[in-house]
Amino acid sequence: MKHISDIKENNKRSILKLLYQNKPYSKKRIAKKLSLSASVITKLCNELQDEGWITEQSTLNSGKAGRKEIEIVINASHKYCIGVVLNHLYTTIVLTDLQMNVIEKQRFDTLQESGKHVAQLIHSLSELITAHHLAPSDILGIGISIKGKTDGRISFSGIWETPVDIASVIEEELQLPVYLDNGIRCSALLESFTYEYRTFIFIKYMEPGIGGAVMKHGELLRGDHHLIMDFGHQIIDPSADYCPICKRRGCLESLISIEGIIQTLKQSFSPKNDPTLWDICNGDKNQITAETIVAAAEAGSIELNQLFKKTANDFAIALLNTVALWDIPRIILIGDFFLSRRFVQYVESALLELQLSPQTFSIDYNIHDDEDLSSIALLLKHELV
Template sequence: MKHIHEIKDKNKKDILRLLYTKQNLSKKRIASELGLSQSVITKICAELIADGIIIESNQIKTQKVGRNEIEIKINPTYKYCFGITINHKKTTILLTDLALNIIKETSFSTILDPQEHISRVISSLRELIADNLLESKYFMGIGISIKGVTDGKYAYHGIWDTVVDMKSPIQQAFNIPVAVDNGVRCSALLEQLHSNEKNFIFLKYMEPGIGGALVRNGKIERGETHSIVDFGHLIINPDGSYCPVCKRRGCLESIISIEQMLNYAKSNFRLDFCPVFWNLCEGLSKNINISNIIKSAEHGSIPFNQIFKRNAKFLALSIINTFSIIDIKKIIIIGDLFSSERFNTYFKAAINELQLTPIYDIIQIHTYSDVMLSPVVLALNEFIFI
């Protein structure tokens, strides 16, 4: 009997995950996708509808003759979620419904004192709950994406110099389940929801930092020290400076991070250094950002093209080394610089130069604008899918 309940529970979760992954699904199409009988799907969907988790929506247009198919969807108002993204500069809080529609967003600078920061997070959550006339019982969970190393409760380093319990104070304040993980693993979960891939190396090269994650058999790997695929801290230049986070000399993060690039742009911000960049920023240092750096490179800026070429080669080198250790034949990358045609050209050339077998064929470069939803997906993964 227990075994039957476990199978039924798994089928429910598979249906819900599928509804987040694909559009225009009827009971018939869900049955086909999951390889289950339509009668089994009909029975499970009836229970989920009765519970209020899913709803029947519009008719699906089809060319086939016969009974019209009715679309099945996640019920957006069944529960609500909070997604909190914390890096060393900024903290963003999203209030979403269960269908991942953003209801409200607020952000503030990350506070240097961790306890003061947690108090600010709690007060911001209270304001969002009150402003939207909600109660704790209406929430499915809170997902927290935090930069650095975490075991799912404590943040060890990456933002603060001390170990910080990120889970207990927030969970106790609201009596809402809380899930905590680092930013790159949360983004890997979001990628999995988009692509439904089961096995891949996930790499992130964005302004908050550089990192990696491993998804095997549909599950995130974490490692004994919660640092598996610590991609951003691979040593690529032993003559470089020591990284304040990993304490290694010349790691990827300390050499090619977006932050390093922005610091370089700020320290050399003069008309004679790069007229194109100066004009794009209108001569104002406050306009120095990665978007204007990319535009400068595309317009032929020599200094920024030199940096792009160097960073692309170091990134390619680190990816090949990571692939040689982890035997998974799919690498998915998201990154700010990949919106640049020139950076993509340099990156592909570096990959092909450093390895003669066609490794570039297994690399997928993805861009999506909903990366801030990743902690909400963490909450879904912890409290619905697992």
């Protein structure tokens, strides 16, 4: 049996987790949601308020006569949070309050030499802390969302060729708690913070890569090698070339990565090959991005709509394979191409073509992913909720 103090702390964490959802909560509503008595919730909320984590705000309109309900919110100014998003293209640092409001944001290129990059990262973090006159006690900690395989301390692949113990180095230098995890899992955590979904498959299709995560009863699944739901590295076309990351033939990432598509389009870029994309990019191949590709497809580019159909079909195959293995009925898709109405239609058409039985899962197209805050969600998950 759990010790009573453990139960108490878990209940406090559950209260804080609720307050991060996009819903107004009073003590009464928290008690109902957590199936705890009003007296227990009142005592726990009073303790959290005395500790500085929560505060009372406005009166809630319940539409009923009687005692007014007071909204309980996270006390934004109690602590600062630092987040880092690190992939092979760029590194972003954000400073937020406890309500995840961004106070400052920096972005710089990721260096190919790991030692130099980690040193630059530490320097930038130190400057940020100094510029805002923050003491260690003012900071909740540092969350790092990183591309590729990681065990929570070391980056094994995805950015550099050799393993790099990022978390320990930064922790030692800055004397702050540091939490590291794969970028897809961090984004799935952020999704679980914002919504009430406790079990879902999360898939992210953006320029830095394609990946997935599984949230089961509110907990992220990992696997012995931290590779559960390695969505982007399913083999789709074994006749294609080997992927430089997973070393498998014709994985989804090697076939439809946005970075690869951009490079291919740059090589064939001309007013003859795709006049629509040419006009949208003003004849400058360096303007080819996921955003301009979507704009050209929506404007009627024949070439890009053909590309979208093939890409959507490959994506649908991987999605159906994933659903068949996991049997989880809610799918959340995040990605640049989902901004395109045509691309979404091609995905849904491919799903209909590939299965004759009724679809057993629902898809939420969330379109955008606030990637910068995913690292903050990781930090909050470990330190607060």
